[in-house]
Amino acid sequence: MIEIDDLTKRHGRRTVLHDVGFTARPGRVTGFLGPNGAGKSSTLRVLLGLDRADAGTALIGGTPYRRLRRPLHTVGAVLDGSGAHRSRTGRAHLAWVARSNGIPRPRVAEVLEQVGLTGAGRVRSYSTGMGQRLGIATALLGDPAVLVLDEPLNGLDPEGIRWLRRFLRARAAEGRTVLLSSHVMAEVAATADDLVVIHAGRVVARGTVEQVTAGHASLEDAFFALVEPC
Numbered sequence: 528m529i530e531i532d533d534l535t536k537r538h539g540r541r542t543v544l545h546d547v548g549f550t551a552r553p554g555r556v557t558g559f560l561g562p563n564g565a566g567k568s569s570t571l572r573v574l575l576g577l578d579r580a581d582a583g584t585a586l587i588g589g590t591p592y593r594r595l596r597r598p599l600h601t602v603g604a605v606l607d608g609s610g611a612h613r614s615r616t617g618r619a620h621l622a623w624v625a626r627s628n629g630i631p632r633p634r635v636a637e638v639l640e641q642v643g644l645t646g647a648g649r650v651r652s653y654s655t656g657m658g659q660r661l662g663i664a665t666a667l668l669g670d671p672a673v674l675v676l677d678e679p680l681n682g683l684d685p686e687g688i689r690w691l692r693r694f695l696r697a698r699a700a701e702g703r704t705v706l707l708s709s710h711v712m713a714e715v716a717a718t719a720d721d722l723v724v725i726h727a728g729r730v731v732a733r734g735t736v737e738q739v740t741a742g743h744a745s746l747e748d749a750f751f752a753l754v755e756p757c
């Protein structure tokens with residue numbers, strides 16, 4: 528479970544998050560949707576302990592990230608690529624992360640299998656989709672109940688997008704909490720159960736996909752009705 532309450536974040540005199548609040552629940556994929564600069568990454572950075580909020584709370588399983596005793600076992604995050612060195616193999620990268628977090632080595636083969644990267648070589652030869660899968664494999668190492676992905680669809684081809692949609696749905700079906708930020712509306716509508724729409728640092732809608740799109744032909748229409756000034 529992810530619980531975000533009244534989050535406010537300022538950079539200098541500019542407020543980039545205004546009382547942002549929402550919940551992402553276990554067993555569901557929550558789409559975090561908004562145009563560029565809306566505040567998605569800022570929210571996720573606070574959630575993942577990379578930045579401090581000026582006010583409000585962001586909890587993962589009831590605890591702020593910085594107080595988690597075993598973060599990799601609680602939340603898996605995919606932010607900017609895999610973070611792997613290009614001259615390493617994906618397997619070597621995962622083995623290194625596992626070792627430095629006290630995760631048993633056999634887990635590496637399990638996560639490689641889960642993301643379909645078993646036979647892959649050095650990271651420098653990876654496509655965008657493979658890099659994304661390696662990031663996801665890294666996030667899964669600690670078998671966390673919560674997965675957070677920031678713009679995971681960027682640069683993926685149709686096959687990669689389909690794979691990711693099925694993969695995230697399967698993780699939610701296992702009872703995990705999946706939070707997925709994106710500005711790709713049609714894909715989010717096809718993947719998510721719940722939506723949180725953020726615009727100019729404020730949550731402008733939240734609810735199930737059906738609730739947020741009610742009265743509109745598509746999520747795209749609902750989105751523009753929410754974010755465009757009348």
Ligand SMILES: Nc1ncnc2c1ncn2[C@@H]1O[C@H](COP(=O)(O)OP(=O)(O)OP(=O)(O)O)[C@@H](O)[C@H]1O
Nearest residue numbers: 538543561562563564565566567568569570678710
């Ligand atoms: N370190 C920083 N200093 C100043 N302003 C910042 C900083 N980080 C983010 N911002 C501003 O905060 C606002 C929200 O940015 P954020 O990256 O959270 O948006 P986003 O919804 O993730 O957009 P994108 O899809 O473009 O990544 C933007 O106006 C951005 O310029």
